[in-house]
Every structure is written in structure tokens, then in C-alpha cells.
Amino acid sequence: MNLIFLLVIPLLTAIGVLVSRNKSQVRWIALVGSVVQLGFAVALLMAFREARLTDGMAPVLFEQNHALFEPLHIHFHLGVDGLSVAMILLTSFVLVAGVLVSWNIEKMTKEFYFQLVLLALGAFGFFMSLDLFVLFFFLEISVIPKYLLIGIWGSGKNVYSANKLALMLMAGSALILVGILGLYFASGRSFDILTIGNLNIPGHLQHIIFPLLFVGFGIFTALFPFHTWVPDGHSSAPTAGSMFLAGISMKLGGYGCLRIATFLLPLGAREYANWIIILSAIAILYGAFVTMMQKDLKYMNAYSSISHVGFSLLGIGMLTATAMTGSMLQMVSHGLMTALFFAVIGMIYDRTHTRMVGEMGGIMKVMPFITTILFIVGLCSLGLPGFSGFVAEMTLFIGSWQHTDAFHRIATVMATLSIVVTAVYILRAIGSTAMGPLKNEKFSELKDAAWNEKLAAFLLVGGIVAIGVAPEWLNDLLRPVADLIMKRLGGN
Amino acid sequence: MNDFFILMKSEWVVTLIIFVLLFFKIGRGIRNEVALPLIQILLLVNFIAGFFFNQAGHLFGNMFETTGLIILEKNILNLGVYLISLLFADWFLKSRNLLEFFILMLSALLGMFLMISSGNLLIFYLSLELATIPVAAMANFDLDKKQSSEGAMKMILSSAFSSGILLFGISLLYGTTGTLSFAQLPHQLDSGSAIQIMAFIFFIAAFAFKLSVVPFHLWTADVYEGAPFPGAAFLSVISKGSVAFILITVLYKVFQPMGDLWYLLLVILSILTMVIGNFFALRQQNIKRFLAFSSIAQVGFILLGMSSNDGFGVTAVVYFVLVYIFSNLAAFGVASVIATHTGKENIEDFKGLYQTNPFLSWMLALALFSLAGIPPTAGFFGKFFLLTAGGARASYGYIIIAALNLVVSLYYYLKVVRAVFMDKNEHPVPKIRTYPSVKFGLLICGAGILLAGVLSWIYDYIHALS
Structure with a gap:
């Protein structure tokens, strides 16, 4: 399996979109490109499982290494481990779904799809990079598309949100940049993740570099108190933009926190683990309670994302292999779930032109399909068995419970409490949106989901259920990654 | 004798072009429509000629020297001048004294060539003056604008x-060391001598003036605002680039014994320059003043890269200047097209530009993202390499x-992007038909911005030379 394909296909798709002549060509090129990419991602999964069976336990597979800026020891070094494969698969799912739900965008269609594909390209590259420079390049590449997607196609106070998001994420990148340079000089001029992964960086340097990297990536993944871009950004973005921001972009941060900060700087991770736990426990509870107060569906999902992503940070802070597996499961699960949630909200908004829970009511009668999806995603969000959310949270809590001291126990209990709050707001919101008599007469004319929306929904629901019912295949991918990181951390 | 022509080849070609233009001027004169393509071709020939018959060596008892790196630097400046002749065509065609403008510009370029090649403080001083005085005349070229004369003054x-300060510094150096030669000076220098x-x-202060390093930057914004667009662009890109080239040579070769002293100076100056340049840029409304402060902030990053005191610093600075030529010239070019056709120079006037002029908008956005250092543009690579070079010695706080x-600068660059793409405007700038060469020049800049980073051999090549 040549990983370059996974970069070339989005690139070709983007170029194809640019040179196409009319809107329908743009849409079909984007769709075909993203479906082909999904095909390759699935093939990658197959090839990876196969190779794991024969190849044993090499940390990364399908490596390729090309010199890029030789004097600075920068290499175009690609390779995947289980987590990368899972994230690439997730990104492809969300990309196809995002292309499908944006089918009816009429304003600057070509530019819209170009930005969307570029955003995905950045994510694909990020998850495959084994060189810190290349990784940083792909992380930053998404700044332009995010800014323009929200600023041009967004709604509400979108220009303000776009600015806030771009600047806060840039601040995160600035910290990451300093951290990367710190690693570069601490390791004797190397950007290579595998090389640095075999070195022992002196403790006093880890003491400085770890917080830089963790907070930097943390800003991307809404680490409390740097989460403030999330509600504004997510709620102002166009549907596909929100799906990507919450589903993929936030995961870039989680992936970085785990694979870069924690893996490369084990002493730093041990030193700051309790801080991570405190901050993520606050984020989980705070996010859940703020969500309860929201009346706008998009704000609801944005705040609940803060809470859900908090789980994956909590798993990292717990420093046990099981909790870390749970954390990674949560990244994948939340990516699918939140993308689906934003897609459904977008579908509802396109029809009712409101996102306020209070103004809807009884829409189940006119839009049974969309409302069913809303139910599914809501139940997944509150962690009902059979959906991915349950698997992730359960694994995480089991892993957290392995610590027997009071501090970890209290943090775990607090995090579990948030599930009750989640149940309250999810059931209340869905209930008052879907059930009861139809509140607005005009809504009775509305049509149910079109083919493209149904397809997008099936795709994402398929992913959620696949993880929920048969989590072993994903667990097999992620567990070795957690074991490797724990081995480096020198713990259980 | 043969060396005399080959080593000074770049200078000879530029001199020849100056004479050709003078010849036309003194003769019957030619119309702008004929003169401009001719000049563009001559400058293209000049640029291409830079790649042939290259040889390293020195002349006049080490007063003039040339190496592979110096030839590359001259080629970079040649490219910049060629791009200027393409990008500002709309303004040139309207100009009453087109030939004089280019004669002045090329004279300044000749001065810069000699300055980069100089191996002696005397010739360095003379060529620096030659590189400065014509630029002042260029700044005064909007003859009917009062601001222009004010800026030039x-x-x-x-x-x-x-220059006075520089001369004072040079005479003190001569007095204490007894030599003016770059090769001799380091042996005579004593880092303890007050x-x-x-x-x-004093010596560095003069450089700081030319590079508009804070606190010697006060002239910059006014001069840019008054100068015509090509003049401002020349000042901000070519002039700064050439001074950065010679500064790095002087610091690394001549003042190496004072390495610790100038490291400290560079750190202080670069922090001041970045911070003040950025914070003043936040408030600017006029696009030229905006670009002036943004270019001050960029110089702060150049100084950061320079502070590394090794080959990586040289590579990063030369590479950054190349990238900066593409990015800043594209930004000036788009602004100039709009100002020349509509007379509007304020960022507010760019609102809704995308509705009417998508090509110009994308080019402007690309240029600004490159200046901000966002990938996939070359500016990202340039900034990253400067930081990597400087990071070898710097403390965490400095980096x-x-x-x-970088975050602050992103804010003001995004302000322009926002005006172009997002803000609504009832009466946006009308659709502009530019002179064909402008489009060509912008495409070269765009290609440079997108490719100079990804094509890693450019960096490797510069590194091999430095």
C-alpha cells in the first residue's frame, strides 16, 4: 500500500474541482474523488490488518522516507500505525458525508468544494506524517480553508467567529512550533518522530516542551480554558464546515496530544498528567452543564463536543493503556457522531430555517427520516450500548478506574456524572424538537431527506453502529498503539 | 583583463542597459507603449544572463569579490527588478518619465550589486550611496503629489x-585598526575595545536605517505612502533584500570577533522590530502604510534568522528574501493595479473585490497568506527556516x-483578506482590465509563492552555496 495515493487523490480532486466548468461537474468530481479516497482508506485498513498478522509488531507500517530539506534533516517521512489508520478512515467517512450534505450549496460552489477538499488533504497528511515538520505543515494548511469556509459560507456572526478561530488556532500552532523546535534541538537536529521516540530527552527540557506541545495541540482540541473558539466557530460554520471542524480538526489536536506530546515526552507527560486530568474533568462537566442551557441546536452540539472531547483528554491524562485506548476510541466515535449530529442539524435548518429548539416541535411527523437520525445520534451521544459512544466511554472509565487513589477516583466519578447531564439535555432537546404537535404550520409542507442526505446519514450511522456492535476490529487497531505509548512511559 | 569582464558581468550588463536607455532618452525619445516592452525584454535578458559565465574571484586587490552565493543574490535582485517592470506596467504607461524612472532604478541596482560584492569599507560606502540616492529620486516621482516630495525629503x-553615522563608524574603525579591508579587519578587531x-x-545603526529596523524606522511609512507604487515596492523588497545580504556578510565575516555583542544587539533589535512593526500595522488604513509596517515586522524575522551565526542563517535569510520578493511584490502589484485604475489606496476600498476581480483577489490573498507564513505558501517555509536557524542559539522566550x-501578524493580514472576500460593498471596485504583463507578473509571483517552498532543491541549492 503506497500512502502517497492518499495524498494524491485529494490533491487531484482539488485540482479537478478547480478546472471544472459548471456546478454539477464540481459536485460530481468532489464526490467521485472522495469516494475513491474512502475506497483507498478501506483498502489501507485491510492491508494494515493483513500486514499486522504477518509482520508482527513494527510500530509503523508502509513507511516511506524521502529527503526534503536535507541540510536541516527534514524528511518527507510517511507511515501509519493503528491510530493513523482509524483516523484516516474517519476522515474519509466525514469527507464523503460532507460532500454529500453540501450538495445544494449554490454560492461559489467551486471555491467551497476546493476549500473542503483542501481541509481534508491537510488532515490526511497530518495523520500519516512521521516528520514533525511535515506534520506541522499539514496541520497549518487547514488555516486558510477553515477561515474562508466560515467567513464566506457561514451564518450568524461568522466573520467574527472565523477571525477568532483562525487566531486562536494560530496561537496553538505558535506554541506547537516552539515545541517542535525545542524537540529538534534537544534531539540533536532531528524532526523524525520515530528517531525522537527512541531518545530520552533530558527531563528539564521535557518540563518546558511538554506543556508547549500539549497546550498547543490542546487548543485545537478545545482543552479547557482554551475552548472558546469552539462554540462560535462550530455554530457559524456551514454544515460541512462544522462537520469537519468538530469531526476531524478537533481530532488533530487529540492525536497530537497523544502521539506527539505524550509519546515523545514521557517524563513531561508523567509530570503534568494530573493537570491534564483536572482540566479535562472541568471541561467535561462544564461542557455538559453549559449545553443544558443552550437553546440553539448547533451551540448545543458545540458545547457537548467540548464535553465529549474532554473524555479523550482525560483518557490521555490517566496514563493507563486501557484508558488511552478508550481515549482513541472516543476520538473516532466522537468524530463520526458529531459529524452526523451537525449534518442532521444542517438538514433541519435547511428546511425550517431555525435552529432554536423552542421554535421546532413535532417535526417527526413531517420529516421521519431526519428525526430518526437525530434520535440515533442523540442516543449515541449519551452513550447507549450498541452505539460507538458506549464502547469508547466504557473502555475509558474502566481504564480510569484502574487507579485506586482518591484523586483519580474522584475525577472518574465526576466524568461519569456528566453522562447523566448529557442524558438530560439530549432527551429534552430531541423530545421537544421531534415529539408533540407540530408547532409551526409552515413546517407541514417540508420534505424529508433527499438522496444525498440519506446517503450521508447511512454512511455515518453505519460507522457508529459498526463500532458499537463490533468494537474488536477498532480495538485491535488502537490497543497496540496504547501499549507502545505506555511502554515508553514505563508503566502498566 | 578577461576576469575584469567576467567577474563584473552583472554590473556590466546593468550598466549597458542604463546606457541603452539613456541613448533613447537623449535621442528622439520613444513612446511609453514601445519603451515598456523593450525595457521588460532587456531586464529579462539581464536576469537570464545572470545564470551564464559565472565565476568566483576577486578584483582590484580584494576590493571587489564575487562568489557563487553573491551571484545568486544578484540574480534574486535581478528577478525582483524584472518583476517590478512587469507588475507595475499600468503605472509605468501613465508615467511621464518612464525612461528616467528605470535609469534611476537600475543605477540603484548597480549600486546594490557593487555593495554586495564589496570587500572593502570604502567601496562599500560608495556603492551604498549609489544605491540610496537614486531611490530617493524615485520616491519623489509622483511629481504632482505633495506627499511624494515630503516623503523623498x-x-x-x-x-x-x-550615511554620516556610517562614515563616523568607518573612520573610527580605520583609526583603531588601520585597515579598511574586510579580509584584514577581523584580525585587528578586539572585542574588548570600547x-x-x-x-x-554606529556601523550597525546605518544598516538599521536602511533596513528600517526599530527604532530607526520612522521614515518608512511616510516614504512608502508618498512614493509611487513601484518606488515603494523597490524600497521594500529590493533595497531591503540587498542590505540584508551585505549585513549578513559583514556580521559573519568582518565582525565575527564581536559575535556575542552583535548577537545581543540582533536579539534586542529583532524583538523591538517585530513587536512594534506588528502593532503599528494593526491600525493602518492605507495599503501602502500597511505594507510598510508589515515589511518592518518581516525584517524583525530576518534579524532573528541572522542571529544564528552559521550557514543555516545565511541560507534562511537568502531564501526568505527570495520568497519575500514573490510575496511582497504580488501584494504591491495588486494594490498598484487597483490604485492606478481607481485612485483608491485604502483597505476599506478593497471590500467586495472578489465579486468583480477574482483573479486579483486570489493573488492578493495568496501574497498575504505567504507574508503571514501560512502553508502551502512559500512564506511558511521561509519563516520556519528563519526560526529554525535562529532557534539554535535562542532561548525559549525569544522564540x-x-x-x-506570527499570530498578531495573521490578524492584520486577515483583515485585508476579510475585506476582499467577506465584507459586502454596494459599489466594489469595478472590473479592471490590466496590461497583459501585469497578469503575467502576478502569475510568476503566484507560482513562486506556491512552488518555492515545495521544491526543496531551491533551499538545498542555496545551502550548498552558503
């Missing part, structure tokens, strides 16, 4: 002042300040 006075330190600081400055 400011520039003449401040550069005369800085008078030599003073001489050195964090620099990195946070």
Missing part, C-alpha cells in the same frame, strides 16, 4: 544622517515572542 535627510564597540554600533508575533 524625509528619505534624503534620514539617509544622509545615517572605541571599536562604539564604531561597530515564543517571535511565534506569538
Whole structure:
């Protein structure tokens, strides 16, 4: 399996979109490109499982290494481990779904799809990079598309949100940049993740570099108190933009926190683990309670994302292999779930032109399909068995419970409490949106989901259920990654 | 005798072009429509000629020297001048004294060539003057604008002042060391001697004037605002680039014994320059003043890269200047097209530009993202390499300040992007039909911005030379 394909296909798709002549060509090129990419991602999964069976336990597979800026020891070094494969698969799912739900965008269609594909390209590259420079390049590449997607196609106070998001994420990148340079000089001029992964960086340097990297990536993944871009950004973005921001972009941060900060700087991770736990426990509870107060569906999902992503940070802070597996499961699960949630909200908004829970009511009668999806995603969000959310949270809590001291126990209990709050707001919101008599007469004319929306929904629901019912295949991918990181951390 | 022509080849070609233009001027004169394509072709020939018959060596008892790196630097400046002739065609065609403008510009370029090649403080001083005085005349070229004369006056006075300081520094150096040669000076320098330190600081102050390093930046914004667009672009890109080239040679070769002193100076100056340049840029409304302060902030990053005191520093600075030529010239080019056709120079007037002029909008956005250092543009690579070079010696605090400055700069670059793409405007700038060469020039810049980073052999090549 040549990983370059996974970069070339989005690139070709983007170029194809640019040179196409009319809107329908743009849409079909984007769709075909993203479906082909999904095909390759699935093939990658197959090839990876196969190779794991024969190849044993090499940390990364399908490596390729090309010199890029030789004097600075920068290499175009690609390779995947289980987590990368899972994230690439997730990104492809969300990309196809995002292309499908944006089918009816009429304003600057070509530019819209170009930005969307570029955003995905950045994510694909990020998850495959084994060189810190290349990784940083792909992380930053998404700044332009995010800014323009929200600023041009967004709604509400979108220009303000776009600015806030771009600047806060840039601040995160600035910290990451300093951290990367710190690693570069601490390791004797190397950007290579595998090389640095075999070195022992002196403790006093880890003491400085770890917080830089963790907070930097943390800003991307809404680490409390740097989460403030999330509600504004997510709620102002166009549907596909929100799906990507919450589903993929936030995961870039989680992936970085785990694979870069924690893996490369084990002493730093041990030193700051309790801080991570405190901050993520606050984020989980705070996010859940703020969500309860929201009346706008998009704000609801944005705040609940803060809470859900908090789980994956909590798993990292717990420093046990099981909790870390749970954390990674949560990244994948939340990516699918939140993308689906934003897609459904977008579908509802396109029809009712409101996102306020209070103004809807009884829409189940006119839009049974969309409302069913809303139910599914809501139940997944509150962690009902059979959906991915349950698997992730359960694994995480089991892993957290392995610590027997009071501090970890209290943090775990607090995090579990948030599930009750989640149940309250999810059931209340869905209930008052879907059930009861139809509140607005005009809504009775509305049509149910079109083919493209149904397809997008099936795709994402398929992913959620696949993880929920048969989590072993994903667990097999992620567990070795957690074991490797724990081995480096020198713990259980 | 043969060496005499081959080693000074770049200078000879430029001189020849100056004479050709003078010849036309003194003769019957030619119309702008004929003169401009001719000049563009001559400058293209000049640029291409830079790649042939290259040879390293020195002349006149080490007064003039040339190496592979110096030839590359001259080629980069040639490219910049060629791009200027393409990008500002709309303004040139309207100009009453087209030939004079290019004669002045090429004279300044000749001065810069000699300055980069100089191996002696005397010829360095002379060529620096040759590189400065014509630029002041260029700044004064909007003859019917009062601001233009005011800016030129400011520039003449401040550069005369800085030349005075420079001469004072040089004479102190000569007095204490007894030599003017770049090769001899390092052996005579003594990092403990107070008078030599003073001489050195005077010397650096003159460079700081030319590079508009804070606190010597006060002339910059006014001169840019008054100068015509090609003049401002020349000042901000070519002039700064050439001074950065010679500064790095002087610091690394001549003042190496004072390495610790100038490291400290560079750190202080670069932090000041970045921070003040950025914070003043936040408030600017006029696009030229905006670009002036943004270019001040960029110089802060150049100084950061320079502070590394090794080959990576040289590579990063030369590479950054190349990238900066593409990015800043594209930004000036788009602004100039709009100002020449509509007379509007304020960022507010760019609102809704995308509705009417998508090509110009994308080019402007690309240029600004490159200046901000966002990938996939070359500006990202340029900034990253400067930070990597400087990071070898710098403390975490210094690098964090620099990195946070990147965030501040993103804010004001996004302000322009926002105006172009997002803000609504009832009466946006009408659709503009530019002279064909403008589009061509912008495409070259765009290609440079997108490719100079990804094509890693460019960096490797520069590194091999430095």
C-alpha cells in the first residue's frame, strides 16, 4: 500500500474541482474523488490488518522516507500505525458525508468544494506524517480553508467567529512550533518522530516542551480554558464546515496530544498528567452543564463536543493503556457522531430555517427520516450500548478506574456524572424538537431527506453502529498503539 | 583583463542597459507603449544572463569579490527588478518619465550589486550611496503629489544622517585598526575595545536605517505612502533584500570577533522590530502604510534568522528574501493595479473585490497568506527556516515572542483578506482590465509563492552555496 495515493487523490480532486466548468461537474468530481479516497482508506485498513498478522509488531507500517530539506534533516517521512489508520478512515467517512450534505450549496460552489477538499488533504497528511515538520505543515494548511469556509459560507456572526478561530488556532500552532523546535534541538537536529521516540530527552527540557506541545495541540482540541473558539466557530460554520471542524480538526489536536506530546515526552507527560486530568474533568462537566442551557441546536452540539472531547483528554491524562485506548476510541466515535449530529442539524435548518429548539416541535411527523437520525445520534451521544459512544466511554472509565487513589477516583466519578447531564439535555432537546404537535404550520409542507442526505446519514450511522456492535476490529487497531505509548512511559 | 569582464558581468550588463536607455532618452525619445516592452525584454535578458559565465574571484586587490552565493543574490535582485517592470506596467504607461524612472532604478541596482560584492569599507560606502540616492529620486516621482516630495525629503535627510553615522563608524574603525579591508579587519578587531564597540554600533545603526529596523524606522511609512507604487515596492523588497545580504556578510565575516555583542544587539533589535512593526500595522488604513509596517515586522524575522551565526542563517535569510520578493511584490502589484485604475489606496476600498476581480483577489490573498507564513505558501517555509536557524542559539522566550508575533501578524493580514472576500460593498471596485504583463507578473509571483517552498532543491541549492 503506497500512502502517497492518499495524498494524491485529494490533491487531484482539488485540482479537478478547480478546472471544472459548471456546478454539477464540481459536485460530481468532489464526490467521485472522495469516494475513491474512502475506497483507498478501506483498502489501507485491510492491508494494515493483513500486514499486522504477518509482520508482527513494527510500530509503523508502509513507511516511506524521502529527503526534503536535507541540510536541516527534514524528511518527507510517511507511515501509519493503528491510530493513523482509524483516523484516516474517519476522515474519509466525514469527507464523503460532507460532500454529500453540501450538495445544494449554490454560492461559489467551486471555491467551497476546493476549500473542503483542501481541509481534508491537510488532515490526511497530518495523520500519516512521521516528520514533525511535515506534520506541522499539514496541520497549518487547514488555516486558510477553515477561515474562508466560515467567513464566506457561514451564518450568524461568522466573520467574527472565523477571525477568532483562525487566531486562536494560530496561537496553538505558535506554541506547537516552539515545541517542535525545542524537540529538534534537544534531539540533536532531528524532526523524525520515530528517531525522537527512541531518545530520552533530558527531563528539564521535557518540563518546558511538554506543556508547549500539549497546550498547543490542546487548543485545537478545545482543552479547557482554551475552548472558546469552539462554540462560535462550530455554530457559524456551514454544515460541512462544522462537520469537519468538530469531526476531524478537533481530532488533530487529540492525536497530537497523544502521539506527539505524550509519546515523545514521557517524563513531561508523567509530570503534568494530573493537570491534564483536572482540566479535562472541568471541561467535561462544564461542557455538559453549559449545553443544558443552550437553546440553539448547533451551540448545543458545540458545547457537548467540548464535553465529549474532554473524555479523550482525560483518557490521555490517566496514563493507563486501557484508558488511552478508550481515549482513541472516543476520538473516532466522537468524530463520526458529531459529524452526523451537525449534518442532521444542517438538514433541519435547511428546511425550517431555525435552529432554536423552542421554535421546532413535532417535526417527526413531517420529516421521519431526519428525526430518526437525530434520535440515533442523540442516543449515541449519551452513550447507549450498541452505539460507538458506549464502547469508547466504557473502555475509558474502566481504564480510569484502574487507579485506586482518591484523586483519580474522584475525577472518574465526576466524568461519569456528566453522562447523566448529557442524558438530560439530549432527551429534552430531541423530545421537544421531534415529539408533540407540530408547532409551526409552515413546517407541514417540508420534505424529508433527499438522496444525498440519506446517503450521508447511512454512511455515518453505519460507522457508529459498526463500532458499537463490533468494537474488536477498532480495538485491535488502537490497543497496540496504547501499549507502545505506555511502554515508553514505563508503566502498566 | 578577461576576469575584469567576467567577474563584473552583472554590473556590466546593468550598466549597458542604463546606457541603452539613456541613448533613447537623449535621442528622439520613444513612446511609453514601445519603451515598456523593450525595457521588460532587456531586464529579462539581464536576469537570464545572470545564470551564464559565472565565476568566483576577486578584483582590484580584494576590493571587489564575487562568489557563487553573491551571484545568486544578484540574480534574486535581478528577478525582483524584472518583476517590478512587469507588475507595475499600468503605472509605468501613465508615467511621464518612464525612461528616467528605470535609469534611476537600475543605477540603484548597480549600486546594490557593487555593495554586495564589496570587500572593502570604502567601496562599500560608495556603492551604498549609489544605491540610496537614486531611490530617493524615485520616491519623489509622483511629481504632482505633495506627499511624494515630503516623503523623498524625509528619505534624503534620514539617509544622509545615517550615511554620516556610517562614515563616523568607518573612520573610527580605520583609526583603531588601520585597515579598511574586510579580509584584514577581523584580525585587528578586539572585542574588548570600547572605541571599536562604539564604531561597530554606529556601523550597525546605518544598516538599521536602511533596513528600517526599530527604532530607526520612522521614515518608512511616510516614504512608502508618498512614493509611487513601484518606488515603494523597490524600497521594500529590493533595497531591503540587498542590505540584508551585505549585513549578513559583514556580521559573519568582518565582525565575527564581536559575535556575542552583535548577537545581543540582533536579539534586542529583532524583538523591538517585530513587536512594534506588528502593532503599528494593526491600525493602518492605507495599503501602502500597511505594507510598510508589515515589511518592518518581516525584517524583525530576518534579524532573528541572522542571529544564528552559521550557514543555516545565511541560507534562511537568502531564501526568505527570495520568497519575500514573490510575496511582497504580488501584494504591491495588486494594490498598484487597483490604485492606478481607481485612485483608491485604502483597505476599506478593497471590500467586495472578489465579486468583480477574482483573479486579483486570489493573488492578493495568496501574497498575504505567504507574508503571514501560512502553508502551502512559500512564506511558511521561509519563516520556519528563519526560526529554525535562529532557534539554535535562542532561548525559549525569544522564540515564543517571535511565534506569538506570527499570530498578531495573521490578524492584520486577515483583515485585508476579510475585506476582499467577506465584507459586502454596494459599489466594489469595478472590473479592471490590466496590461497583459501585469497578469503575467502576478502569475510568476503566484507560482513562486506556491512552488518555492515545495521544491526543496531551491533551499538545498542555496545551502550548498552558503
